[in-house]
Amino acid sequence: MNKKLKMIIGGLIILITIITLFATISSQNITYYYRPGEVIQSPENFNTRKIRVMGLVQSGSVDWKPEKTELNFRISDDGRSYLNIVYVGAKPDMFREKQGIIVEGTMASDTDFVATTLLIKHNEEYKVNNHKKDKEDYYETVIE
Amino acid sequence: MFINIGYFALLTSLGLMFYASLALTLGIKYDKNELILSAKLSFIAKFILIAVAFASLTYAFIVDDFSIQFVSLHSSSDLPLFYKITAVWGGMEGSLLLWELILSFFIVCIIINYHKINRDILPYSLIILSLISLFLLFLLVGWSNPLERVFPVPPEGRGLNPLLQNPGMIYHPPSLYLGYVGFSIPFAFAIGSLLRGKLDNQWILSTRRWTLFSWFFLTVGMMLGGEWAYLELGWGGYWAWDPVENASLMPWLTGTAFLHSVIVQEKRNTLKIWNMLLIITTFSLTILGTFITRSGVLNSVHSFAKSNIGPAFLVFIVITLIFTLIVLKTRLPLLQSQAKSSDLMNKENAFLINNIVFTGMCFTVLYGTVFPLLAEGLADKKISIQAPFFNTIMLPMGLITVFLMGISHLLGWRKTSKNMLFHNSKIPLGVAIGLTVLVGILLSVTWEVVLLSWVIVFSGWVILSELLKSYLPLKRKPAELKLSIPKEIISAFLKNNRKKGGLIIHLAIIIFAIGVSGNFYSQETSFTLNLDERKQFGDYAIQFEEVKVSREHNTERYGAVLKIFKQNQQITTLVPVKAYYPTSPQPMTEVAIHRTIPEDLYISLSSINNNGSVTLSLFINPLINFIWISVVVIFIGVIFSFIYTPIQIKNKKEKFI
Known part of the structure; x- marks a missing residue:
C-alpha cells in the first residue's frame, strides 16, 4: 500500500512537471494573428512579442532595394489603415502587388513593422475555391 | 469509352466489396467455407477492376482527355509525358484511387500468402479490410470521383502545379501510400484476432514483415519528401514542421513504437493491450494524415466545411476508433499479461521508455498540428504554433x-x-x-x-x-x-x-x-551581385558571370551563372534557375547545390533585378548529406x-x- 502510494505520488509529480513544461513551451511559441488596423492603433503593444499580420500588398507601395536586399511595402485588409512593412532578405518568388500575404515580426517604431518572415499563401491545387476568391475580389475593390 | 469502363469497374468493385463483407460475415457465422472462398475471389476480382480503373485514368491523362474534370485540373497538353503519368496522383481523387489500388494489391497478397496459415484469423481480418475498401470506394464513386466528366469540355487543362513537376514526385507520394496502406494489414489482423478471440502472438508474428515493410516505405517516403522540399522550395531546409509533414510523421512515430513493443510481446508476452492500442492509433493516424493533407482543412477551417470529403474522413476516423475500442474492451480480460519482472535494468523497460518517448513525440506533433485548427474552428481565433515549440520538445x-x-x-x-x-x-x-x-x-x-x-x-x-x-x-x-x-x-x-x-x-x-x-552549424545569408562582382560567404567566394536564358519542355529558364571559389581556387560553377511555367503566374526556383560530404553550398536565385544584378539566397548546410546516406x-x-x-x-x- 505504502509502495503504491509512493508510486502514485511520484507519477503525479512527473506528470504535473511534464504538463507545466509543455504548457509553458507551447504558450511561448504561439503567435497570434492581428489585423493591420489593430496594430496601427496601438503600436506600443506590439513591439516586444512576435505577431502575425495578414493583408493584401497595396499597389504601388512596393519598393525593392536589391543592394541592401531590403523590401518595403504596405499592407491593408480594409483599404483604410495601411501598415508599413520593412523586410530584409531575398524577395519571395510569389511576392506581387495585390497579393495576400502574412508578415511575422514586431513593431520597430510607431510606424514601421519589421518582418522577419513573409508567408505567401498558395494552394497546392490551382482551384481557387469560391470562398477565397470572393474575399480577394472584395479586397481588390477596397484597395484601388 | 475507356473512361466509362473505368467508372463501371469502380461501381462493380463497390458491389463486390458489399458482397465480400456480407459473405465473410455469413461464412463465419454459419461456418461455410464456400462463402469465404467466394469472398476471397471477389477481392481478387476487385484488384483487377481497380487496376482497370487506374489504367483508364492514366490513359485519360496520356491522351489529354480534358473532358475528365480531374485531368483538366491537374494536367495540360504541353506537360511532358512523364509528368502526365505522375499527375495521376497529383490531386486528391487520383491519390485515393492509388491508395485503393495499393490496398487491393496488398489484400490479394495476403490471401495468396496465407491460404495455409492464419486460416482462423484471416476471414475476420478480411472483413476489416473490406470495410476500409468500401469506405474508399464510396468516396471514389461519389464525392471524389477521379473520372467525373466536366461540361463544357475545357480546350486546355489548368496544368500540373510546377512544384510537383519534379522527379521526387514520382516516388514520394506512392512511397508514403505504400507505408500508410501497409499499416492497415497489421491493423486488420489485430482487430481480426480480437474479433476471433484468439489472442496469442500469432497476428504479430504473421504481420511482422508487413509492419517492417510499411515502416520502411513510410520512412523512405518522408525522406524523399524532405529531399524534394530541399531541392524544390528553395529555403535551404528539408523539414519545417508543416502540418503536411507532421501528418506523415505522426503514424511514423506510433508505428516505430509499435515495431518495438511487439518485440516485447513476442519475447516476454506482455504489453498486449498496449500493442493493440498502438496499432489502432497508427492506423487512425494514417487516415488522419490523408485527411489533413487532402481535405483542404489546412487552407482554412472554413473551406473544410464546404467540402464533403473532409467530414467523411473525420466520420470514418471516429467510427474506426469507437468500433475498435469497443471490440478491445470486450476482449480485455483475455489480454491480461502474466509475466512480471521486478528488475528495472532490462530490455523490456528500455523498450517501454522508448514507447513512452515515441508516444510523447507523437502527442507533441499532434498538439502542434491540430491545436491551431481547433482554435480557429472553435474560438475563431487565428494562431500559429512556431517551429521552436517542436524543436524544444523534440530535441530532448x-x-x-x-x-x-x-x-x-x-x-x-x-x-x-x-x-x-x-x-x-x-x-x-x-x-x-x-x-x-x-x-x-x-x-x-x-x-x-x-x-x-x-x-x-x-x-x-x-x-x-x-x-x-x-x-x-x-x-x-x-x-x-x-x-x-x-x-x-x-x-x-x-x-x-x-x-x-x-x-x-x-x-x-x-x-x-x-x-x-x-x-x-548552418549559415544563411542573402545578397545582391552585379555583373562580375564577387562576394564572400563562409569559406566560399561567389562571382556572378551572366544570365543564361534557355527553353526546356514547357518552361522558360533564366539561370544565373555563378563561379564558386574556395581559397582563390575555382571549385565549380553553379547555375541557380528561375523557371517560368506557362500555366503558373509565379516563377519556380530551381536551386543549385555544391554537394560535398562535410557540407552543402546551397544557392537559390531570388530575383533578377531591373539593373541586371541578381539577388541570391545562400545557405551552408553542414553534414546534411548524412541524412540522405542514412x-x-x-x-x-x-x-x-x-x-x-x-x-x-x-x-x-x-x-x-
Whole structure:
C-alpha cells in the first residue's frame, strides 16, 4: 500500500512537471494573428512579442532595394489603415502587388513593422475555391 | 469509352466489396467455407477492376482527355509525358484511387500468402479490410470521383502545379501510400484476432514483415519528401514542421513504437493491450494524415466545411476508433499479461521508455498540428504554433531515443547483471565522454550540441561494436577454432539476421542524427551581385558571370551563372534557375547545390533585378548529406530484417468459431 502510494505520488509529480513544461513551451511559441488596423492603433503593444499580420500588398507601395536586399511595402485588409512593412532578405518568388500575404515580426517604431518572415499563401491545387476568391475580389475593390 | 469502363469497374468493385463483407460475415457465422472462398475471389476480382480503373485514368491523362474534370485540373497538353503519368496522383481523387489500388494489391497478397496459415484469423481480418475498401470506394464513386466528366469540355487543362513537376514526385507520394496502406494489414489482423478471440502472438508474428515493410516505405517516403522540399522550395531546409509533414510523421512515430513493443510481446508476452492500442492509433493516424493533407482543412477551417470529403474522413476516423475500442474492451480480460519482472535494468523497460518517448513525440506533433485548427474552428481565433515549440520538445526526446538505442543493446531480457552492464558500457562511456569534452573545448558549443554528440558517440560506438561482434565467430579455445574457422565465419555471417538488421537500422538512425546535428552549424545569408562582382560567404567566394536564358519542355529558364571559389581556387560553377511555367503566374526556383560530404553550398536565385544584378539566397548546410546516406543504410538493414522468418504456428485445418 505504502509502495503504491509512493508510486502514485511520484507519477503525479512527473506528470504535473511534464504538463507545466509543455504548457509553458507551447504558450511561448504561439503567435497570434492581428489585423493591420489593430496594430496601427496601438503600436506600443506590439513591439516586444512576435505577431502575425495578414493583408493584401497595396499597389504601388512596393519598393525593392536589391543592394541592401531590403523590401518595403504596405499592407491593408480594409483599404483604410495601411501598415508599413520593412523586410530584409531575398524577395519571395510569389511576392506581387495585390497579393495576400502574412508578415511575422514586431513593431520597430510607431510606424514601421519589421518582418522577419513573409508567408505567401498558395494552394497546392490551382482551384481557387469560391470562398477565397470572393474575399480577394472584395479586397481588390477596397484597395484601388 | 475507356473512361466509362473505368467508372463501371469502380461501381462493380463497390458491389463486390458489399458482397465480400456480407459473405465473410455469413461464412463465419454459419461456418461455410464456400462463402469465404467466394469472398476471397471477389477481392481478387476487385484488384483487377481497380487496376482497370487506374489504367483508364492514366490513359485519360496520356491522351489529354480534358473532358475528365480531374485531368483538366491537374494536367495540360504541353506537360511532358512523364509528368502526365505522375499527375495521376497529383490531386486528391487520383491519390485515393492509388491508395485503393495499393490496398487491393496488398489484400490479394495476403490471401495468396496465407491460404495455409492464419486460416482462423484471416476471414475476420478480411472483413476489416473490406470495410476500409468500401469506405474508399464510396468516396471514389461519389464525392471524389477521379473520372467525373466536366461540361463544357475545357480546350486546355489548368496544368500540373510546377512544384510537383519534379522527379521526387514520382516516388514520394506512392512511397508514403505504400507505408500508410501497409499499416492497415497489421491493423486488420489485430482487430481480426480480437474479433476471433484468439489472442496469442500469432497476428504479430504473421504481420511482422508487413509492419517492417510499411515502416520502411513510410520512412523512405518522408525522406524523399524532405529531399524534394530541399531541392524544390528553395529555403535551404528539408523539414519545417508543416502540418503536411507532421501528418506523415505522426503514424511514423506510433508505428516505430509499435515495431518495438511487439518485440516485447513476442519475447516476454506482455504489453498486449498496449500493442493493440498502438496499432489502432497508427492506423487512425494514417487516415488522419490523408485527411489533413487532402481535405483542404489546412487552407482554412472554413473551406473544410464546404467540402464533403473532409467530414467523411473525420466520420470514418471516429467510427474506426469507437468500433475498435469497443471490440478491445470486450476482449480485455483475455489480454491480461502474466509475466512480471521486478528488475528495472532490462530490455523490456528500455523498450517501454522508448514507447513512452515515441508516444510523447507523437502527442507533441499532434498538439502542434491540430491545436491551431481547433482554435480557429472553435474560438475563431487565428494562431500559429512556431517551429521552436517542436524543436524544444523534440530535441530532448530525440536525445533519449538515441541513448536508448545504444544502451538497450547492452541490456538483457528480464534482468541484466550490473557487472556485465558496467563491463560492456565502460569503453563506449569513456570514449563518448572523452570525445565530447574534446568537442566542447575545441568548438565552444552549446549544451544541446554537447549532449547530442555525447549520445551519438556513445550509441554509435555500442552499435558498431555489437555489429562487429555479430560478424565474428564465437570465441572458443584457439585449438578448437583452428579446425573450423571457415565454417564458423560463414555461420557467423549467415546467422542472427534479425539482430543484424536491427543494429544496421539503428546505425542508420545514428547517421541520421549526425545529419540533423549539422543544423546547429548552418549559415544563411542573402545578397545582391552585379555583373562580375564577387562576394564572400563562409569559406566560399561567389562571382556572378551572366544570365543564361534557355527553353526546356514547357518552361522558360533564366539561370544565373555563378563561379564558386574556395581559397582563390575555382571549385565549380553553379547555375541557380528561375523557371517560368506557362500555366503558373509565379516563377519556380530551381536551386543549385555544391554537394560535398562535410557540407552543402546551397544557392537559390531570388530575383533578377531591373539593373541586371541578381539577388541570391545562400545557405551552408553542414553534414546534411548524412541524412540522405542514412536512407541507404536503412534499406540495407531492412533487407536483413526481412531475411529473418518468424516461426509461425502452422494451423492445421481448424474450424472457424
